[in-house]
Amino acid sequence: MNKFSSNIQKEARKIGLTSGERESMRLRLEGVMQEHHLSGGGPVPSPYFSFITPRSAVPALVLIIVIGGGGVSFAAEGTVPGDLLYPVKITVNESVRGRLAFSPASKAEWHATAAERRMVEVETLADRGTLTPEVRSELEANFEDHAQEVEGIVDEAEAEDPVRAADIRTRFTSTLAAHANVISRLGDGSEDNETRRESKDFAERVNERERKFARADRPVAVKTERDGSGETTVRTFAKTDMAAPAPTLSVAVDADTAVAVRLEENASTTLREAQVEFDSVRSRLNETTVSQVRDQISRVRGQIEHARDKRIGGDASRAREDGERALHDATALRTFLKAQSRSEQNVLPATISDEKDEDSRDDEGRTEDRSAELPAVQLPL
Amino acid sequence: MKDTDTEQAFRKAFELHADELFRHASMRLSDRDRALEITQECFLRAWQYASRGEEIREMRAFLYRTLRNLIVDEYRKAKSYSLDSMIEDDEGGQIESLMPRDDTNTLEAAVMRFEGARAIRAIRELPDLYREILTLRYVNDLSIKEIAALIKESENVVSVRLHRALKKLHTLLESEQHEKI
Numbered sequence: 310m311n312k313f314s315s316n317i318q319k320e321a322r323k324i325g326l327t328s329g330e331r332e333s334m335r336l337r338l339e340g341v342m343q344e345h346h347l348s349g350g351g352p353v354p355s356p357y358f359s360f361i362t363p364r365s366a367v368p369a370l371v372l373i374i375v376i377g378g379g380g381v382s383f384a385a386e387g388t389v390p391g392d393l394l395y396p397v398k399i400t401v402n403e404s405v406r407g408r409l410a411f412s413p414a415s416k417a418e419w420h421a422t423a424a425e426r427r428m429v430e431v432e433t434l435a436d437r438g439t440l441t442p443e444v445r446s447e448l449e450a451n452f453e454d455h456a457q458e459v460e461g462i463v464d465e466a467e468a469e470d471p472v473r474a475a476d477i478r479t480r481f482t483s484t485l486a487a488h489a490n491v492i493s494r495l496g497d498g499s500e501d502n503e504t505r506r507e508s509k510d511f512a513e514r515v516n517e518r519e520r521k522f523a524r525a526d527r528p529v530a531v532k533t534e535r536d537g538s539g540e541t542t543v544r545t546f547a548k549t550d551m552a553a554p555a556p557t558l559s560v561a562v563d564a565d566t567a568v569a570v571r572l573e574e575n576a577s578t579t580l581r582e583a584q585v586e587f588d589s590v591r592s593r594l595n596e597t598t599v600s601q602v603r604d605q606i607s608r609v610r611g612q613i614e615h616a617r618d619k620r621i622g623g624d625a626s627r628a629r630e631d632g633e634r635a636l637h638d639a640t641a642l643r644t645f646l647k648a649q650s651r652s653e654q655n656v657l658p659a660t661i662s663d664e665k666d667e668d669s670r671d672d673e674g675r676t677e678d679r680s681a682e683l684p685a686v687q688l689p690l
Numbered sequence: 691m692k693d694t695d696t697e698q699a700f701r702k703a704f705e706l707h708a709d710e711l712f713r714h715a716s717m718r719l720s721d722r723d724r725a726l727e728i729t730q731e732c733f734l735r736a737w738q739y740a741s742r743g744e745e746i747r748e749m750r751a752f753l754y755r756t757l758r759n760l761i762v763d764e765y766r767k768a769k770s771y772s773l774d775s776m777i778e779d780d781e782g783g784q785i786e787s788l789m790p791r792d793d794t795n796t797l798e799a800a801v802m803r804f805e806g807a808r809a810i811r812a813i814r815e816l817p818d819l820y821r822e823i824l825t826l827r828y829v830n831d832l833s834i835k836e837i838a839a840l841i842k843e844s845e846n847v848v849s850v851r852l853h854r855a856l857k858k859l860h861t862l863l864e865s866e867q868h869e870k871i
Binding site: 312313314316317318319320321322324325326330331334335337338341342409410411412413415 | 697700701704708709712713716717721723724726727729730733734737738798799801802805806807809810813827828829831
């Protein structure tokens with residue numbers, strides 16, 4: 310090694326993982342390694358983990374890996390409140406996963422996933438007809454915690470990374486809207502009075518959260534500037550507050566275009582996932598439902614193409630709006646199909662999203678009219 | 691290889707290479723948190739690959755290749771990096787690649803005048819094409835041959851690129867020096 314190299318290496322050695330980061334990574338790797346082994350049939354879950362508190366979550370995971378080969382945490386994943394391993398899911402699995410998200414965007418995505426896990430649990434309990442007020446309030450509190458985290462992080466990230474912030478915001482609000490509907494439908498279909506009432510309450514709470522989060526969804530104004538070195542910088546700030554620009558974002562392309570591209574990509578991915586869900590449940594659906602779902606898939610595909618055309622044609626803000634709508638509808642479709650695959654009940658509504666007169670979708674009308682954009686609830690197929 | 695052997699090999703690889711891979715990722719990405727996530731993802735991807743029954747012969751080289759692919763994906767996703775900076779024409783066509791590169795040592799000696807910290811800072815400012823090659827060579831201490839195998843270029847192309855990267859680094863450091871004076 311020559312001296313130049315050793316000089317640089319000496320300095321570079323200052324860049325390294327902290328012991329905490331190294332430990333988190335090691336744990337994640339161990340977890341994944343053990344999970345893989347379980348796919349061939351894991352050990353019998355132990356009932357002795359309900360004493361675990363979040364504070365002891367990481368050592369507990371090590372304990373579980375050592376004793377149970379990771380099988381307990383793996384087996385706990387699909388549980389709901391009342392199940393033996395549910396505490397492991399919340400206090401071990403989720404706590405560890407939360408710690409492994411480092412960047413704000415990953416953290417926001419993790420909290421959005423956790424909030425969605427609570428909604429899916431409510432759906433499972435509503436489907437079983439066993440949603441009690443105690444469990445509902447416990448799940449609601451946990452849901453609220455995660456949802457608030459998403460909002461806080463996304464609000465903060467708005468200035469620094471508007472593309473990712475807009476993406477997470479759209480996906481999260483779409484997920485909330487879709488789950489609120491699924492929960493209502495499953496609750497309404499229940500024979501248990503308590504379940505019906507509690508599902509309705511939870512769905513209302515989710516809808517409230519969705520409306521609140523969507524209200525904060527202000528369009529972003531964009532100005533491009535070229536500095537001395539010729540590099541293009543983009544300044545973004547909320548349209549409602551033009552006087553106070555947010556910090557400069559160094560992106561090579563127009564921010565609206567970047568958001569539109571991201572939304573298109575995510576809408577396509579989500580639609581592909583919906584298609585996979587559809588393939589797995591279609592044998593249980595009647596012909597009318599199959600053809601309606603098929604129509605909806607092609608309609609969302611059309612929306613994505615429309616958004617792409619607008620973007621290529623240079624209408625970035627319209628492309629962004631269309632992309633948001635496509636992602637919203639694709640998410641609704643995927644959520645309904647997933648719920649359908651978990652439930653014996655008829656979950657699918659006839660239309661996933663109401664067609665609306667495009668001109669009425671102005672910024673002011675948007676928030677108030679949002680409930681009208683939700684999937685029709687009263688339409689059993 | 692038995693499963694437990696593979697696991698042991700992975701644990702060892704993690705202990706040995708986590709820091710150098712993270713160092714590489716931090717030199718290439720401006721965001722430390724993303725560098726952490728990418729490093730973590732690199733090990734997870736490698737494990738997934740091995741768990742499908744695929745054999746990994748050279749663990750270190752494999753990890754570097756995986757990391758490189760993840761970084762390329764990251765650039766593509768972010769779109770905030772000018773693609774030009776990644777694909778800037780550095781090979782300089784035929785004439786440049788035929789020129790002798792004997793003064794590489796001279797250039798290294800010239801750059802050595804500057805402190806390590808300043809050199810690191812300056813490397814971060816270079817286009818990614820040069821940042822990558824300088825990081826691999828001088829931060830991660832890979833040989834020309836290893837770099838060539840990793841980036842799927844000939845040793846000649848690697849040497850030319852390295853030489854040009856050093857020149858750019860030298861120019862940058864010199865200009866900073868003049869600005870100070």
